[in-house]
Amino acid sequence: MRISLEEAGRRLLQAHKILITAHVHPDGDAIGASLGLMHYLRGQGKETCLFIDDDIPETFSLLPGAAAIQRPDGRDSGADLLVVLDSGIDRIGTVQACAPEAAVLNIDHHVSSEDGAGYLYLDAARAATAEIIYELLVLLHADFTLAIAMPLYTGIATDTGFFRYSNTTPYTMRAGAALIAAGVQPNIISEAMEAKPYALVKGMAAAMQTIEVTPDGRVAGLFLDQELVATLDSTEGFIDFVRVIEGVDVAVLIKCIGENICRVSMRSKGTDVSAVAMRYGGGGHVRAAGCTLPLPLAEARRTILSALAEVMGEPV
Numbered sequence: 001m002r003i004s005l006e007e008a009g010r011r012l013l014q015a016h017k018i019l020i021t022a023h024v025h026p027d028g029d030a031i032g033a034s035l036g037l038m039h040y041l042r043g044q045g046k047e048t049c050l051f052i053d054d055d056i057p058e059t060f061s062l063l064p065g066a067a068a069i070q071r072p073d074g075r076d077s078g079a080d081l082l083v084v085l086d087s088g089i090d091r092i093g094t095v096q097a098c099a100p101e102a103a104v105l106n107i108d109h110h111v112s113s114e115d116g117a118g119y120l121y122l123d124a125a126r127a128a129t130a131e132i133i134y135e136l137l138v139l140l141h142a143d144f145t146l147a148i149a150m151p152l153y154t155g156i157a158t159d160t161g162f163f164r165y166s167n168t169t170p171y172t173m174r175a176g177a178a179l180i181a182a183g184v185q186p187n188i189i190s191e192a193m194e195a196k197p198y199a200l201v202k203g204m205a206a207a208m209q210t211i212e213v214t215p216d217g218r219v220a221g222l223f224l225d226q227e228l229v230a231t232l233d234s235t236e237g238f239i240d241f242v243r244v245i246e247g248v249d250v251a252v253l254i255k256c257i258g259e260n261i262c263r264v265s266m267r268s269k270g271t272d273v274s275a276v277a278m279r280y281g282g283g284g285h286v287r288a289a290g291c292t293l294p295l296p297l298a299e300a301r302r303t304i305l306s307a308l309a310e311v312m313g314e315p316v
C-alpha cells in the first residue's frame with residue numbers, strides 16, 4: 001500500500017523494535033540511508049538494528065555506526081517493523097527471516113520497487129534514498145547530528161556522482177548544503193569514496209591495455225580475458241574510463257569469468273543499452289545495463305558489438 005512520507009514517519013515513531021535493511025551489494029546510498037535513519041531512531045530511544053545480508057565494503061568504514069551493521073543470523077530479532085531501504089523486499093537476502101512478525105515499510109527512489117503487502121513510500125524524483133530520509137527527518141524536526149548527516153550526505157553524493165548526474169536537483173543541492181552546515185566535511189567523504197587499493201589501480205592499468213574503439217568512434221570497450229580477470233579483485237569503475245572518450249556513446253566492459261562465460265556491462269550517453277542486454281537475458285536501465293553470455297570472449301565481443309551496431313543504426 002502506498003503511503004505518504006508523514007505516514008511513514010508515524011509508522012517509524014509508533015514502532016517498538018525496528019530492523020532496518022537495504023539491498024545486497026550495498027552501495028553508498030543503501031548504507032548511508034540506513035545508517036542515517038538508524039542514528040535518528042536510536043536518538044529517539046527506539047531499539048533499532050541494521051542488518052545487511054552482504055559484506056560491507058571497507059570504503060564505508062569511516063561512517064559513524066558502520067561497525068554496527070550486522071549480517072542476518074536467521075534468528076527472530078523480535079522487530080515489529082522491518083524498514084527496507086533503496087530496494088524492494090526481493091533484494092534483501094535472508095533478512096526478512098529475522099523479522100517474521102514485522103510489518104514492512106519500504107522507502108525507495110527506484111520505480112521498480114513494487115507496491116506489495118507492506119507500506120511503500122516511493123519518490124522516483126529523489127536522487128537517492130538518503131535524500132528521502134533527509135526529507136523525512138526534516139519533516140520530523142530532527143536534530144541533524146554528525147552521525148546522521150555524514151551517512152546521508154554520503155548516500156546523496158554517491159548516487160549523484162557527487163552532484164553531477166542528471167538526477168541532481170535544486171533540492172539535492174539544498175539537502176547537501178544543509179548536511180554540510182550540520183558538520184559534514186565534503187572532502188573527507190569524497191576522498192574516502194575515491195580511495196582505491198594500489199592493486200586495483202595496477203589492475204586498471206592492465207585492463208586499459210585492452211581498450212578498443214569501433215571505426216565509427218561511437219563504441220569503446222574493454223575486453224578482459226579469464227587470465228587477466230583472475231588477477232583483478234574488482235572491475236568497479238573501469239567502464240567509466242572508456243565512457244569519457246570524446247564521441248563515444250556506448251562504453252562496454254566484457255569480462256570472461258569462466259570457461260565460455262562472459263559478463264557484459266554497458267553504459268551509454270543516449271543509446272538504449274537495456275534493449276541489447278534484454279535480448280541476451282539481462283536487463284538494466286536505458287543508460288546502464290548488463291547481461292551474461294555463454295560464449296568465449298572473442299565471440300561475446302562480436303555478438304555485443306554487432307547487436308549495438310544494429311540498435312544504434314548508421315552513424316549520422
Ligand SMILES: [Mn+2]
Binds near residue numbers: 030109128
Ligand atoms: Mn539509491
